[in-house]
Amino acid sequence: MTTTTSPVPENIPENAPEHVPEPGGPADDGPPGGPPAARPVRLIHTESTTEIPVHLLFRDAPEPEPVRLRPAVVARRADADGKAPQGRGTGERPRPAVPRIEPELVERPARVLPGVAGVLAGVCGAAGCVATSWWAGVLPPPVAEVFGPVARAGAAGPGPAQWAAYAGAGALGLFGFGGLARGRTGRAWVLGLFGRYRGTVRRTGLMWVNPLLLRRRVDVRLRHWRGEPMRAADRSGVALRVAVLVVWRVRDTARATLSVEDHEAYLRACVEAALVRVPVAAPGAGKGAVEAAQDALTRLVAADTAPVGVEVFAVRPVRVEYAPEVAAAMHRRRIAALDAQHRASVLGSVVDSVEDTVTRLTVRGLVELDDYERKVLVKDLTVAFCAGRGDTGP
Template sequence: MKETGAWKLNGFVALLVAFVLAGLGAYALTLASFFPIIGVLFIAAAVIALSSITVVQPNQATVLTFFGEYKGTVRQDGIWMVLPFSARKKLSLRVRNFNSAKLKVNDVEGNPIEIAAVIVFKVVETAKASFEVDNYGEFVEIQSEAALRHVASKYPYDNFKEDGMSLRGNSDEVSAELALELQARLAVAGVEVIEARLTHLAYSTEIAGAMLQRQQASAIIAARQKIVEGAVGMVKDALEQLERESGVALDPERKAAMANNLMVAIVSDRSAQPVINTGSLY
């Protein structure tokens, strides 16, 4: 189905024609001879003219069908004269929100999470919204939940690796992907997705406590790895600078001892306590 414009005229013209026909019919009914038959015909024509009048509100469309055949859509607001005795269906073109329920989904690592999103959309193709699906509102709701489940299952809830995406750390990217998938699903219903945004994201209640501990442990491990990487670089630079600027040549045993002391001082959670070596007793 493809939307087309329906035939229409100014509705006030139809009102004027209907009043004139009704007046002529009433006058003819008062006359004798065969004029009452003409009066009935005038009144019938006035009824037909009145049946062709429809009112379109701002940001609303009227879909016209005549004996089961699609005859077009009227989008311009106002009062219009259209095809008489045609069936008319009103469709809102306003921007609408759909707030999904909290869905329980397993992320890519198998952890149960709760997720919800808000979808901002509007109807752009009235013919598709009317005839391609039974109810475009229910269609948007069901497809939104299906797309949200699919996108949520592709990523972990959290990821401490720099080269990986996660639902919590990359919410903007996940929302953009959700909007693209929704647009592909809802195009058949003539719906345009304006925005999709995550509104709720959390571990499921039955594992929330355990996953919080795991999350904290993963954060600590990730931080320690960064500290160790930095400490190794600092020790290496310190030894090279010491040999380069002081001219002191350290044997492998002394290098190992100094590297050990520096690593302990840098990596330790507590402040290092200096020990002064005053020499040997022997």
């Protein structure tokens, strides 16, 4: 018996599936002169070959996250600073742009010298002028004899050198004496040169300030302001006239002087705007409502005045009254409410008195009353007590 084997290709991988000849199936044509090659057997008789689109092979892959655009303000700031903005790569969220305050609008101490330096400079300048006059020979003879012999006796007058000495000594004296200033407690100087802020002086005592600088005096003490009656409204929308007391002070002299034209007028405008937005406690309201209105007014005015360097401590309504157009109607309404309250209190006291009287009479056995007699007695006592209260008054 002879066994025939089919030739095995050389370039077949080891893990390639083996082809099992289908039993009873037709055989392919083999090499000439040899047995026919076996056709591979289908494991699933209904199998078919289809093409799978390439994009379906990657359906489970995560989609790329959308690129978030940074705000324009943050981008400009990052470009100006030369740094990349904080984003997803650093693990932090980009922060919103915050308006920066220019260095010129923030209070900083100015450069000043002690007053002794100005006095010395002024004295030196005056002494230089006297020495130049002696040098030029223009001093009177009695005065010149005090300083010694005249250097240029018989001179016609000061020459160019003497005039130059006069100019230097005079400028030194003017700068020395002209820059002297006195600082007082609770006052500050805001200095400026050619429209530019140069600093604030809060020192006290004698000091020397550059005389070329423009000085603006600012009061930094704790101050209070009581305004005229302003328009306001209560929670019901009734028109009111309110006079407020504002306790405040200047905290940043640079902003208070340079950021607004008049910080006191700005404070008044902020108080008027706050009274329009915050309901004020009506006359006769409780203590809690009054304190709540004060706190709301203080917070609102303090927030509005903080950017201009003004610090507000309290905004207290000191006088609250109804507007003239509603004063008469509200007065009648208040009187009616008081009258109703008085009547309710009187009626309550009368009922208590009648009940006490009837109870005492029946408990002590002074009278025996049935239901009808009890009602009649209660009615008579009520009329009598009400008439007595009406005659004697409350």
